[in-house]
Amino acid sequence: MIVVMNSGANKIQIDNVLTRLENLGFKIHLSEGVERTIIGAIGDKSILNEVALEAMPGVEKVVPILQPYKLVSREFKSRDSVVKVDNLEFGGKKIHIMAGPCAVESREQLMESAEAVARAGATILRGGAFKPRTSPYAFQGLEEEGLQMLAEAREKTGLKIVTEVVDPRNVELVAKYADILQIGARNMQNFFLLKEVSIANKPVLLKRGPSATIEEWLMAAEYVMSGGNYNVILCERGVRTFETYLRNTLDLSAVPVAKHLSHLPVIVDPSHAVGKWQFVKPMALAAVAAGADGLIIEVHPNPAQALCDGPQSLTPEHFEELMNDIRKMAETMEREL
Amino acid sequence: MIVVMNSGANKIQIDNVLTRLENLGFKIHLSEGVERTIIGAIGDKSILNEVALEAMPGVEKVVPILQPYKLVSREFKSRDSVVKVDNLEFGGKKIHIMAGPCAVESREQLMESAEAVARAGATILRGGAFKPRTSPYAFQGLEEEGLQMLAEAREKTGLKIVTEVVDPRNVELVAKYADILQIGARNMQNFFLLKEVSIANKPVLLKRGPSATIEEWLMAAEYVMSGGNYNVILCERGVRTFETYLRNTLDLSAVPVAKHLSHLPVIVDPSHAVGKWQFVKPMALAAVAAGADGLIIEVHPNPAQALCDGPQSLTPEHFEELMNDIRKMAETMEREL
Amino acid sequence: MIVVMNSGANKIQIDNVLTRLENLGFKIHLSEGVERTIIGAIGDKSILNEVALEAMPGVEKVVPILQPYKLVSREFKSRDSVVKVDNLEFGGKKIHIMAGPCAVESREQLMESAEAVARAGATILRGGAFKPRTSPYAFQGLEEEGLQMLAEAREKTGLKIVTEVVDPRNVELVAKYADILQIGARNMQNFFLLKEVSIANKPVLLKRGPSATIEEWLMAAEYVMSGGNYNVILCERGVRTFETYLRNTLDLSAVPVAKHLSHLPVIVDPSHAVGKWQFVKPMALAAVAAGADGLIIEVHPNPAQALCDGPQSLTPEHFEELMNDIRKMAETMEREL
């Protein structure tokens, strides 16, 4: 940590900062320049969050040098983590495709979706049983009934199940059915939910919040890991910007950056990012080219009748075509489906 | 709702959209221009969320005409709502100042803060007992013990209590102690928490999310109101932008806009918006000038020792000075403290 | 255009709007709903910019239906445009790579760069002779001397030349030397510069502004085309967001969107977007996978000594490796270098 003092900071102010830091057990480097005094402080970074140095008189700013996260970082673990979902491995050579409808609407809709995506080569079925909707008047999900249908689809197709958990009170319930617990973008900083999944015995798919920096996203992963659950898969799904033509702006550079800073696998959700099915294909291919370890894609047997996110859902036919293109792209990247 | 068809949309595609809309009970206006066919649809807007028209072939875009919220809108209720917190009224002539520390840290710290802000003219004491922190290693709050201290401070000073509720599981607990339930910015779209406070018998202070549009903020208020709790106070606290000098960019235009679209009272949190105490005063005064019905301000007896948000906390002395300036500003705006 | 009236708009206000629109030659559709009166207006869209309907009493909002641009749109020209740069074609099967240093610094530096990028398979040499720098104290370019060096490098290597024009006063000078006139991101809405290049007899590389919507970018292209210069190549180079780890957030979805709305070729600048050479490769490959017609990449023989943008420049060795990967990626996309 570097503490930059004001140009007019006096000796007493500087001494107060030094004393404060020394009392907290930091090792100090003092550098008195002509224009500024700069204090370097080395020590236990977990204390730093508690220290309001910027509130001390004479302090201009505090520049952190080390990243605020630990367990998620490449420095903690330099080799790529492989997260196992039963027999599937995320973060290895294989690229995994999660696919299915936004919401579980009915047994028929789900089974038709599951069979279609399994046939095309997906390994994981997605589908929401609890839906966080911006409108209180919109369809809110089938809840446990939906979870049971997902489990039934798993029986039939062999696909693993990923589904969103939205309330700390039903983490246990969802974990009973799901193979992967999804934390949605809006809940990325719902710390009480993160704590619950951090003690669940299931891998976690952690979506980046629409206005979360990469650092905040990794801090959310740190929450989960600090509770003991090391099986975290990161998921970029678009960020909020001034551009309005598409629903979000997919930040594909977040893939190599997250993999540079962290050892965790990273997948991409092109469907939520673009919001219009026509643009899912180019962004899915670009995601694989950027180094993604997987994709999560919305597929619905009849998008125009979907109760949720129809405009961004692929038909089974379009999904099958896309899978063929992804297969070729995976080979180019020396990976495989 | 206006449905704009592609320039190349054919008759069958247009007819399919018309049929779909008619089956849903909409009244239709067809307008066939040289470059585009446009379909106007009038009907029950609560159905619109369920209809994935943009997924239908030939549809270019769907333009909603009416706002997606109802109970919060000026059209539902044209006169300003006055939200009562015991004997205090929000949204009337009085401007209310909520003040106190970011977190309840100890009995002494809280009592000293409470007495100072009461003396200066605040009517409500703020203080967090449950703290959502971006780092799992930061101070997380005193929990129920903190709530008890808040209640004790109320006894002593007569101040009302506002405190954040962060987990649907302890809405009831917090409501036992607090006069106002605060929904923090990161939880603005935590719909399961919103549902719980919507059935609690306490006024709700709803902070705008750091990347929420005003419309989404009003939709979150609609969630609370649609559950039966009409006592919602909106709170602007800065949005996330590309500017990094301050913590957030305080969007003061959200005050007159929210009051134009909605009948609910609107207050402003300048402390979280700016993140540095030096800038709290100009933004507090500007908020009142922009029409805010109140302010929520961080005050700490010793900011440099604060366990949370010290750099943005005012000392009791600075707060007292600010209250004098706010009093003059309130008069200029034909309001009063 | 759809004009939505306030819920309380009276008959006189509605009539005034109707009269105004009719006087301007629009054909009118009136739709009186229970909650709102809506007026559809069909007519010459070039007039719409001049009409301040939102300033008329009773008008709530005006929703444009047609895009504000014409010549750049797919509706004006449904087939992809191929822009010729001498014998090279942009927008056809070939993917073109522009490469070279940020700034022309010296004869040696430029020749070494030019030979390296030609050898690796680039077809166009980039290099700035006039540099728009955020600091008045930074290197500002070699000006005409730099242009002469670029021309000399073209002689030697057969590469075409792209270089930025920054001042309407020297469009003619730059056009004397360059094969492609580059409009930099900060000048995307420098309309007086756009007008000058619109009458120059050279293709234009139009970078998207860091906070420009795709629609504004296409409007800037319309400026150039409306002056008679139809040879416009669009270039996505990252937008400004709240994320700070990289210099900008590369918006790769802008590639398929711009190609959907427009017939113009689109290339990508991964170097300026990421700002760190380590991330250029994944974003270059992702750009091709997203459908880009070309790339523009910074290469410097000695990045650590570069006078401009060294941290984002590839060495010739890294560039050669990248070109091999791009070649494979181009094949996967059924294109070629």
Place this chain on the structure above:
Amino acid sequence: MIVVMNSGANKIQIDNVLTRLENLGFKIHLSEGVERTIIGAIGDKSILNEVALEAMPGVEKVVPILQPYKLVSREFKSRDSVVKVDNLEFGGKKIHIMAGPCAVESREQLMESAEAVARAGATILRGGAFKPRTSPYAFQGLEEEGLQMLAEAREKTGLKIVTEVVDPRNVELVAKYADILQIGARNMQNFFLLKEVSIANKPVLLKRGPSATIEEWLMAAEYVMSGGNYNVILCERGVRTFETYLRNTLDLSAVPVAKHLSHLPVIVDPSHAVGKWQFVKPMALAAVAAGADGLIIEVHPNPAQALCDGPQSLTPEHFEELMNDIRKMAETMEREL
């Protein structure tokens, strides 16, 4: 400047950075921690722009400590600058109101506007003769004829004139007529235009770019001052964010921040920020409360007929009412009109 080395940086890499810095004349502080080596470098900051340290092997990041600007900073000049526009003083006790139409459309329109704003107490007339418009098909201004009308209005009313200069080629022409040269938001980083106004003998009104950080805005002012023109007035006019209800998001915190970092006067343009006249008044008052030294406001005798920005223009009647409120607000702030 602080150079943070990678956790794995080796001795040779560290030595190379040290040698490079020493050769450039920097004084070095080396701090070898357990997790990172950190190098502090003190020296001539004008060299820093040229040094691509981040391109050197082993360097993780470079953290600048000093601001990149000099002449605009409080450290260069601690007391507020007062910029004189003939006999008017910006940055002193007086608050100046600039008002008038977006564009000069005709002699009648301009004279009527000028007389109205003078009567209400404005001291400066605004009006564009050259208009940068996003559409090539929109009204582009009356050019020199418009400037002559502005000069005539000055004769008649005694108001000073502020008008935008958009092209380096006509800075001299505009300076012949105007009392203040306005640099529009889109031209804030048009460095070749900045250089021209930096040698003009007229005060400059420098609008903040819609996506410019405060630091970049101050760097643009540094451009003007570094050319010898110290008479710069800063103008906040709203930034681009994800919020779409209003045209821009007015960043009023930029007022106290710019005044904290710099000695220059700061005014606010509420009209362009909000884009709808109904919201001009609260934001104008809030701007004065935030400490603005002046305002620039659009007024048009007949907003619905305006050729430019009608929806955000006040009528003369509304402007007069607003001036009365501003007068009271100025007194509250211990300033005067």
